[in-house]
Amino acid sequence: MVGGDENDLISVVRGSLGGRSEEFKAFGADFFSNNLYALLMHVYAALLGNNPTISTAELSALLPDFTQKHLIANQYCIFETKEELNQDTLNRLGGTIIIAKQVTGNGVLTFADIPSLLATELSTVKGKVVFSLRLVGIPPREGKDLFRACKNGLKKKGVPSRYTGNEREAAKPIVLHDDGLLDPKKGCELTIIREKHLFWIGRTVAAQNVKAYTLRDIGKPVRDTTVGLLPPKLAQILLNFGEYLANENAKKTLKSYVVFDPFCGTGVIPIEVLLRRNTILASDVSLKAVNGCEKNIEWTRKTYKILKKDAESIVWKQDATKPFDLKKHVPDIIVTEGSLGPALSDRPTIKDIEKFMRDSDDLAAGFLKNCKACLPNVPIVMTLPVWYAMKKMMPLKKIAETIDACGYKTVMPPHVSGWLPDRLSLLYRRSDQFVGREIVLLMPKK
Ligand SMILES: C[S@@+](CC[C@H](N)C(=O)[O-])C[C@H]1O[C@@H](n2cnc3c(N)ncnc32)[C@H](O)[C@@H]1O
Numbered sequence: 348m349v350g351g352d353e354n355d356l357i358s359v360v361r362g363s364l365g366g367r368s369e370e371f372k373a374f375g376a377d378f379f380s381n382n383l384y385a386l387l388m389h390v391y392a393a394l395l396g397n398n399p400t401i402s403t404a405e406l407s408a409l410l411p412d413f414t415q416k417h418l419i420a421n422q423y424c425i426f427e428t429k430e431e432l433n434q435d436t437l438n439r440l441g442g443t444i445i446i447a448k449q450v451t452g453n454g455v456l457t458f459a460d461i462p463s464l465l466a467t468e469l470s471t472v473k474g475k476v477v478f479s480l481r482l483v484g485i486p487p488r489e490g491k492d493l494f495r496a497c498k499n500g501l502k503k504k505g506v507p508s509r510y511t512g513n514e515r516e517a518a519k520p521i522v523l524h525d526d527g528l529l530d531p532k533k534g535c536e537l538t539i540i541r542e543k544h545l546f547w548i549g550r551t552v553a554a555q556n557v558k559a560y561t562l563r564d565i566g567k568p569v570r571d572t573t574v575g576l577l578p579p580k581l582a583q584i585l586l587n588f589g590e591y592l593a594n595e596n597a598k599k600t601l602k603s604y605v606v607f608d609p610f611c612g613t614g615v616i617p618i619e620v621l622l623r624r625n626t627i628l629a630s631d632v633s634l635k636a637v638n639g640c641e642k643n644i645e646w647t648r649k650t651y652k653i654l655k656k657d658a659e660s661i662v663w664k665q666d667a668t669k670p671f672d673l674k675k676h677v678p679d680i681i682v683t684e685g686s687l688g689p690a691l692s693d694r695p696t697i698k699d700i701e702k703f704m705r706d707s708d709d710l711a712a713g714f715l716k717n718c719k720a721c722l723p724n725v726p727i728v729m730t731l732p733v734w735y736a737m738k739k740m741m742p743l744k745k746i747a748e749t750i751d752a753c754g755y756k757t758v759m760p761p762h763v764s765g766w767l768p769d770r771l772s773l774l775y776r777r778s779d780q781f782v783g784r785e786i787v788l789l790m791p792k793k
Contacts, residue, residue, distance in 0.1 A: 387429050388427045388428070388429060389427065389428060389429070389430070389431065389432070389448060389449070390416070390425065390426070390427050390448070390449035390549075391425070391426055391427075391428065391432055391446055391447065391448055391449065391549065392419075392423050392424065392425045392426075392446070392447045392449075392538055392540060392547060392549050393406060393423070393424045393426065393443045393444075393445070393446050394422060394423055394443065394444040394445040394446075395421075395422055395423070395424055395442060395443060395444070396441070396442040396443065396444055396580070397777070398442065398773075398774075398775055398776075399418075399421050399422065399424070400763070400766065400773060401442050401584060401773050401774075401775055401786070402424070402440075402442030402443055403415065403418075403424055403763065404588075404759065404760050404763040404773060405440060405441065405442045405443070405584050405587050405588070405760075406424065406426065406440070406442075406443065407760035407761050407762055407763055408587050408588050408590075408591035408760040409436075409439070409440065409587050409590075409591070410426075410428045410430055411600075412427075412428050412429050412430075413426055413427075413428055413761070413762075414426055414427045414428070415762065417542075417545060417547075419483060419484065419540055419542050419545075420483070420484070420542075422483075423483055423540055425540070425545075425547060432446050432448070432552065432553065433552060433553055434529065434552070434553040434554075434556075436553065437553035437554065437555065437556075438556060438559070439583060439587065439623075440583065440584075440587070441578075441579070441580035441581060441582070441583030441584040441587070442580065442584050443555070444520060444554065444555045445481070445520060445523075445538070445551055445553065445554045445555070446551070446552055446553040446554075447481070447536075447537075447538035447549030447550060447551045447552060448549050448550055448552050449547065449548070449549045450464060450468065450537070450548050450549055450550050456546070456548055457546070458489075458493070458546075461480075461493060461496070461497065461537065461539065461548070462496045462497045462499070462500030462501075463500060464537070464548065465478060465497050465500070465501070465535065465537055466500055466501055466504055466506065468535045468537070468550055469501070469506065469508075469534070469535050471531045471532060472531070472532060472533060472534065472535075473532075474507070475507040475508065475509065476501065476506055476507070476508045476509075476533075476534055476535075477508065477509055477510065477511065477526050477527060477528060477533060477534035478497060478501075478508060478509075478510050478528070478534055478535050478536065478537075479510055479511050479512040479517065479518045479522075479523070479526075479528050479534070479535075479536040479537075479551075480493060480494060480497065480510075480512065480514075480517075480536070480537055480539060481512070481517040481518070481536055481537070481538040481539065481551060482514060482517065482539055483538070483539065483540040483541070483542075484540060484541040484542045485514075485539065485541055487514045487515050488514075489514075490513075490514025490515075491513075491514045493514070493539075494510060494513065494514060497510070498510065511526050511528070512536075517536075518536060520554035520555045520556070520557055521557045521558070523536060523551065523554040524554060524556065524558075528551065529551065529552065529553065529554060535550060535551075536550070536551040537549070537550060537551070538550070538551050560579055560580065562650075563579045563618060563622075563647075564576075564578065564579055566646075566650070567613075567618070567643045567646050567647070568642050568643060568646050569613045569614075569638075569639035569640075569642050569643050570613060571612060571613050571635075571636070571639060572690075573690045576615075577612070577615040577616070577684050578615075579615060579618070579619060581775060581784075582615045582616045582618070582619045582684075583619055584775075584786075585616065585682050585683075585684070585728050585730070585786065586606070586616070586619055586620065586623070586682055586728075588682075588728045588760070588786070588788050589604070589606060589680040589681075589682035589726070589728045590604055590680070591760055591788075592680055592726035592727075592728060592758070592788055592789075592790060593679040593680040593726060595726075595758075595790070596679075596680075596724070596725075596726050596790065596791075597679070601679060603624070603625050603626070604620075604623075604625045604626075604679045604680060605625070605626040605628065605676055605677070605678045605679050605680075606620045606625055606626070606627055606628070606678060606679070606680055606681075606682050607627075607628040607629075607630075607671075607673070607678035607680070607681045607682075607683075607722075607725075608620075608627065608628070608629045608630075608681070608682060608683045608684075609629075609630050609631075609665070609667040609671070609681065609683055609714070610631060610667060610683045610684060610685050610686060611629035611630060611631045611636065611637075611640045611662065611683075612631060612636050612639070612640065612684070613636060613639035613640055613643055614629060614639065614640035614641075614643040614644055614662075615684075616629075616682055616683065616684065617629045617640060617643070617644055617660060617662070618643060618644070618647045620658075620682075621644065621647050621648070621651075621653050621658050621660060622647070622651060622653070623658075624653065624657050624658045625658060626658060626659040626660070626676065627644075627658070627659070627660045627661075628660075628661050628673065628676055628678060629644075629660070629661070629662045629663075630662065630663050630664065630665035630667070631664065631665070632664070632665065632666045632667065633664075634664055637662055637663065637664045640662050641662050644660050644662065659676075661676065667710075667713075667714045667717065668710065668713030668714055668716075668717050669717065670717065670720070670721050671717065671718075671721040671722060672721075673721070673722065677722070677725070678722065678725055679725070680725065680726055680727075680728070681718065681722070681725055681726070681727040681728070681729070682727075682728045682729075683727075683728070683729050683730075684729070684730045684784070685707075685710070685711065685714070685729050685730055685731055685732075686707065686710060686732075687730075687732045687782050687784070688703040688706065688707055688732050688734075688782065689703065691781045691782060693781075694735070694736065694737060694781050695734055695736060695781060696736065697736050697739075697741075700734040700736055700741050703732070703734065704734070704741065704743060704744060707731065707732055707743055708743050708744065708745045708746065708749065711731060711743065711746055711749055712745070712749045712753070715727075715749060715750065715753035715755065715789075716753050718753075719753050719754045719755070719791070723754075723791060724791055725791065726788070726789060726790050726791065727755065727787075727788075727789040728786070728787070728788050728789070729786075729787055729789070730775070730784035730785065730786050730787075731743050731746060731784070731785045731787060732782050732783070732784065732785070733774065733776065733782065733783040733784065733785050734781065734782055734783075735776075735780070735781050735782070735783065740783075742767075742770070742785055743785070746787075747769075747770070750787070750789060754791060754792050755789040755790060755791055755792060756789070756790055756792055757771040757772060757787055757788060757789060757790075758771070758788050758789075758790050759771055759773075759788060760788075766785075770785075771787075772785050772786055772787045772788075773785070773786040774786075
C-alpha cells in the first residue's frame with residue numbers, strides 16, 4: 348500500500364501551486380484530478396511466465412488497483428498501480444519473471460533519447476558501469492545500433508562501461524542479479540518495448556530469483572515424484588489467490604493469514620506459507636506424506652531461520668473428506684493442490700480417464716461437503732486434475748454442480764476471465780504433461 352493518504356497529496360499539490368486558491372480553482376476539478384491521478388499512479392511492464400493468463404490474474408489478485416493497459420506478444424503486460432513495486436514484490440509473485448518501471452524523462456521520449464536516458468539512470472554509479480537493454484519488438488539490426496550508441500554515449504561522457512545481453516537475447520534474470528543490473532550503485536537495464544503506436548521505456552527494477560527457487564525446489568530433504576511435484580512458483584500463485592479471497596471475505600486487508608492445506612503431500616504450499624511468516628495447518632491421508640511434510644518444514648525453519656513463535660505449523664494425518672476439528676486455529680483460507688489421481692508414465696486412454704474422473708469427482712464432492720460443514724465461512728483455492736488423452740482434453744465433469752450444491756461460487760480476481768467459456772477457472776499445464784491443473788477460487792455462498 349502507498350504510505351500517507353490522498354489528502355496529504357492534495358496538500359502537496361496545493362503547496363506546489365503556492366497556496367493560490369483562485370488559481371487552484373481555475374484549474375478546474377478535471378485538471379486537478381487528472382494530475383493527482385498521474386502523480387499517484389506508476390506504470391510498470393511485467394514479463395509474464397509460461398501461463399500469461401495466470402500471471403495476469405495473480406497480479407490482479409495481489410494489486411487491488413491493477414489496471415492492465417497493454418499486453419504485448421502475450422508476454423509483456425503493461426499496467427498501472429499506485430503501489431511501489433520492487434524485488435520484495437517480485438519475490439512473492441510466482442508468475443512474473445521481470446518487472447520494469449516506466450521512465451518518463453522530461454517529456455515524450457524517442458529512440459534517439461535512449462543513450463542519454465541510460466546515462467542519467469547510471470549517474471548513481473561510481474566507476475565502471477554495467478548496462479543492458481531488454482528489447483521487445485525491435486529488429487536486431489536496430490538493436491545492435493542502439494547497444495553501440497549507448498556504449499558510445501557513455502564513453503563521450505567519460506563513463507567506462509560494459510554490457511550484458513545483446514540485441515537478440517536479453518540478459519537472463521540470474522545475470523541481472525549477479526552482474527548488479529538491478530542495483531542502482533552498479534548498473535542498469537532499460538526495458539524498451541515498441542509495438543505499433545506504443546513506445547515504452549522502463550528501468551528493470553526486479554527479476555525472478557532463480558537460485559532461491561532451485562533451493563526450495565530441489566534442496567529440501569523429501570521429494571515425492573509419485574504424487575506430482577508442485578512447483579514452488581505455482582504454490583505462490585495459489586497463495587496469492589488465497590490471500591486475495593481471504594481479504595475479500597474479510598472485507599479488509601488482513602495483516603497475516605492462517606492457511607490450511609488438507610492435501611499437503613510433502614509440503615510445497617506449507618513451505619511457502621512459512622516463508623511468508625504465516626501459520627500453516629497441514630494434513631494428508633498418507634502418513635508417509637505427513638512425515639515428509641514435517642521433515643521439509645523442519646528444513647525450512649533451519650534454512651530460513653523461521654522460529655515457531657513467528658510462524659506456527661501444525662501437521663497431522665487426516666482424510667480430507669472426514670470432519671475437521673480446527674477449533675483452536677480457524678483458517679482464513681484453504682489453499683491446496685488436490686489429488687491429481689494416479690501417477691502416469693504414459694498417455695492415458697479415455698477409458699482410464701473416465702475411471703480417474705469418477706474418483707476425483709467423488710473426492711472433490713466429499714471434500715467440499717466436509718469443508719462447508721466444518722469450516723463454512725472459509726474460502727478455498729484448489730487445483731483439480733485435467734487429463735489429456737490423445738485427441739482431447741478432459742476436465743472434471745461434475746465439478747460445477749458439486750461446487751454449487753456444496754454452497755460455494757467460483758470467482759476470479761478483477762478483469763480475469765476463465766480458460767473456457769463455461770468455466771470460471773484457470774488452467775496450469777506444461778505441454779509435456781498428461782495431467783494439467785485446473786485452478787478454482789471458491790467463495791462460500793452467504
Ligand atoms: C497432488 S498431491 C499434493 C502434493 C503436495 N502439494 C506437495 O507439495 O507435495 C495430493 C495429495 O493428496 C493426498 N490425498 C489423497 N486423497 C486424500 C484424502 N482423501 N484426504 C487427504 N489427503 C488425500 C495424497 O496423499 C497426496 O499427498
